[in-house]
Amino acid sequence: MSCYPKTEAALLVWFTQMLSKNCCLNGPVMLEKAMFFSQTFNEGIPPSSWLQRFRKRQNINFHNVCNEKGSADIINANEWSRNTLPSLIKDYQRSNIYNCDETGLYYRALPKGTMEFSGTQPLGFKPDKEKVTVLFIINGDGSDKNLYVVGKFKNPRCFKNKKLPVKYYSNKSSSMTTSTFEDILKEWDSSLKKKILLFCDNASCHKTKLTFNNIKLIFLPANTTSLIQPLDMGAIRSFKCHYRKGIMRKMITLMEGNDTISFYKRFTLYDSLYLIKFAWGEVTSTTIIKCFINFLISLWHLIRNRRMI
Structure with missing residues (x-):
């Protein structure tokens, strides 16, 4: 017997x-809609475990419709954290220590699977492969969060006569390139009013010969970023969770009145930029601070009595 009979029906x-x-x-998606119904019927908010019981009662299964850390250098990461990192950050306050990293985002990607009644086979569909690259730059106390997006088209139709919510760059591959990375750093460097230390991975697109007035660029050791890079400690994951939640809400709104194909037509790159900005804003300073704590944890054992962090 369900505790939320109207919601379940x-x-x-x-x-x-x-x-x-x-x-x-x-x-x-199912839980989001269940919460909407429960609030409509004043039945309270069902816990996530309720969905499992609902699926069991209604005989609903999940089907797939399309179907780094193992190679990380742990010894090198520990060695670098203990012997190199202390001397790098000793002259910088926590708020002046930054990390940058990018991630690919299929900005209109729908869930890879779907729920169906047992005994039925869901129809698959061709997934949307339009991608952007999102570059994040954060500092150690979470007080400064920067965001840049790289897309394929310089002036897509959906941008016409509109002000963009985030900094947008473009190239044919919609990926981070050395020239794009340099353009971003040059613009950011000119706006900085302080000297900062910027850690990034040693990807080829980050290898620049430029020097900056306010940015000291430091490359992390090869094959260690999944172990010691702050943004890889949960900040990017948190962003993607918030972004996918926003996509699901948008999808529910659209598919209730139209078929799912219209989602691809109606959710544009311009819409995605607003959702990217919103999702990044939902990543809290607490999350970022925890990411940097993991980054500096080895150092804490060495300098616990010094007010460097």
């Missing part, structure tokens, strides 16, 4: 309707 009807439109429905 409404969700089952909605689920059946969405299946008829060949929509992809995963756990977060």
Whole structure:
């Protein structure tokens, strides 16, 4: 017997309707809609565990419709953290120690799987492969969070007569390149009012011969970024979680009145830039501070009585 009878009945009807439109429905999407119904019927907010029981009662299964750390150099990472890192940061306050990293984002990608009634086989569809690259720059106390997006097209139609919410660059591959990275750092360097230390991985696109007035660029050792790079300690993951949650909410709104194909047509790159900005804003300074603590944890054992961090 369900503790949320009205919510469960409404969700089952909605689920059946969405299946008829060949929509992809995963756990977060289902739970988001269940919360909407529960608030509508004043039945309280169902916990995430309730969804598992709902699926079992209604005989609903999940199907796939398309189907670094193991190579990290732990010894080199520990050696660098203990012997090289202390001398690098000794003259910098925590707020002046930065990290940058980028990630690829399929900005219109729908869930890879969907829920279906047992005994049925869901129809697959061609996934959307339009991608942007997002560059993040953060500092050690979470007080400064910068964001840049690299896309494929310089002036897409959806940008016409509109002010962009984030800094946007373009190239044919929609990936980070040395020239794009240099352009970003030059513009950022000119706006800085302080001397900062910027850590980044040793990817070829980051290898620049330029020198900057306010930025001292330091490359992390090869094959260690998954172990010691702050942005890889949870900040990027948090951003993507917030972004996907926003996508799911947008998808629910669109697919209830239209088929899922219209999602690709109606959710533009311009819309994505706003969602990227919102999702990055949802990443808290607490999350960023924890990421830097992991980065500096080895150093803390060496200098615990010094106020360097």
